[in-house]
Amino acid sequence: MAGKAGGGDKPQTRLGVREIAKRVGVAPMTVSRVLSNPDMVSPETRAKVLEAIEKAGFVPNRLASSMRGAGRMIGTVVPPLINSGIAEQVQGMSDECHESGYSMLLVQGEFTREAEEKSIRTLLGWRPAGMILQSFVQSDAARALLKRSGAPVVEISEIKGRKPLDMVVGVSNFETAYAMTMHLAAKGYKRIGFVSTPIHGNDRLQQRRTGYHTALSELGIANHDDMEVEVPITAQGGAQALVTLTDRHKDIDAIFFSSDTLAIGAVQECHRRRWAVPGRIAIAGYGDMDLAAQLFPPLTTVRVNRYEMGRRAVRQLLARLGGDRRSPTITSLGFEIVDRESA
Numbered sequence: 001m002a003g004k005a006g007g008g009d010k011p012q013t014r015l016g017v018r019e020i021a022k023r024v025g026v027a028p029m030t031v032s033r034v035l036s037n038p039d040m041v042s043p044e045t046r047a048k049v050l051e052a053i054e055k056a057g058f059v060p061n062r063l064a065s066s067m068r069g070a071g072r073m074i075g076t077v078v079p080p081l082i083n084s085g086i087a088e089q090v091q092g093m094s095d096e097c098h099e100s101g102y103s104m105l106l107v108q109g110e111f112t113r114e115a116e117e118k119s120i121r122t123l124l125g126w127r128p129a130g131m132i133l134q135s136f137v138q139s140d141a142a143r144a145l146l147k148r149s150g151a152p153v154v155e156i157s158e159i160k161g162r163k164p165l166d167m168v169v170g171v172s173n174f175e176t177a178y179a180m181t182m183h184l185a186a187k188g189y190k191r192i193g194f195v196s197t198p199i200h201g202n203d204r205l206q207q208r209r210t211g212y213h214t215a216l217s218e219l220g221i222a223n224h225d226d227m228e229v230e231v232p233i234t235a236q237g238g239a240q241a242l243v244t245l246t247d248r249h250k251d252i253d254a255i256f257f258s259s260d261t262l263a264i265g266a267v268q269e270c271h272r273r274r275w276a277v278p279g280r281i282a283i284a285g286y287g288d289m290d291l292a293a294q295l296f297p298p299l300t301t302v303r304v305n306r307y308e309m310g311r312r313a314v315r316q317l318l319a320r321l322g323g324d325r326r327s328p329t330i331t332s333l334g335f336e337i338v339d340r341e342s343a
Contacts, residue, residue, distance in 0.1 A: 092310025238265025
């Protein structure tokens with residue numbers, strides 16, 4: 001038989017900190033401490049509170065706690081996650097946060113001053129304990145906001161360039177690109193192209209291009225702007241760049257791609273055209289993503305431990321939050337040229 005209109009099970013009342021406190025017989029502040037600073041509560045009381053929370057199915061209001069400054073949250077701004085290297089960094093940050101009892105709040109931004117400032121304002125509105133930012137902060141207004149916030153900051157990925165705001169964890173992208181270009185030249189390649197994603201506003205790619213230019217200059221190889229191409233970070237972009245450069249220069253014998261994703265697209269395009277790699281043209285990438293070693297032929301690339309970079313950035317933030325003022329301003333993780341069959 002149908003029930004009356006509006007009948008059925010009544011919605012359960014949403015429990016809050018005060019209701020949990022009443023059930024256990026403790027002050028609301030004690031429940032809040034169990035959620036945000038459990039070490040401040042005795043093990044016996046903490047166990048009772050956690051048991052009550054479990055039985056009640058209570059979900060704490062993280063927004064409210066973070067607005068009171070009690071949140072254990074690390075904020076980060078990242079570019080589009082289609083970049084596999086960035087995804088590895090984020091995974092490293094997430095794992096370290098999780099193991100340390102922190103949450104991670106991620107905002108995706110673009111490489112413009114306006115987008116950067118907007119993203120930083122958004123994160124600061126959540127009152128994070130610390131911030132991890134991709135590359136050096138460009139906007140003076142954003143730098144001022146971060147300094148006024150008092151939260152420790154790690155700028156990640158690049159260690160050279162603008163003066164660090166606080167701490168930096170990463171590699172010298174200049175040195176990575178310089179080393180790869182020299183590596184290709186040492187193997188006998190003389191007409192070396194360079195392909196990257198859009199460089200404007202991206203200090204990492206700017207440093208890689210400068211490293212490439214410097215190596216060519218030292219080798220006495222003519223550096224022409226038309227030996228470079230900027231494309232979207234997709235396999236299709238890499239294929240298009242290969243076609244563009246080989247159409248421009250019939251004698252080009254090697255291309256250094258600023259991303260493995262681009263390089264893999266170029267290798268696939270070579271297969272479609274029945275071009276031998278490296279017989280017709282050598283291909284080198286950047287990042288050493290999982291597929292790089294499984295590609296045919298296996299991809300020569302720059303190996304950077306992005307996952308460890310993310311973890312190290314979080315560890316340095318937490319050390320600073322714990323009162324350790326000895327954390328280095330600049331932490332370099334180094335890199336490796338992985339020589340495989342594609343070049």
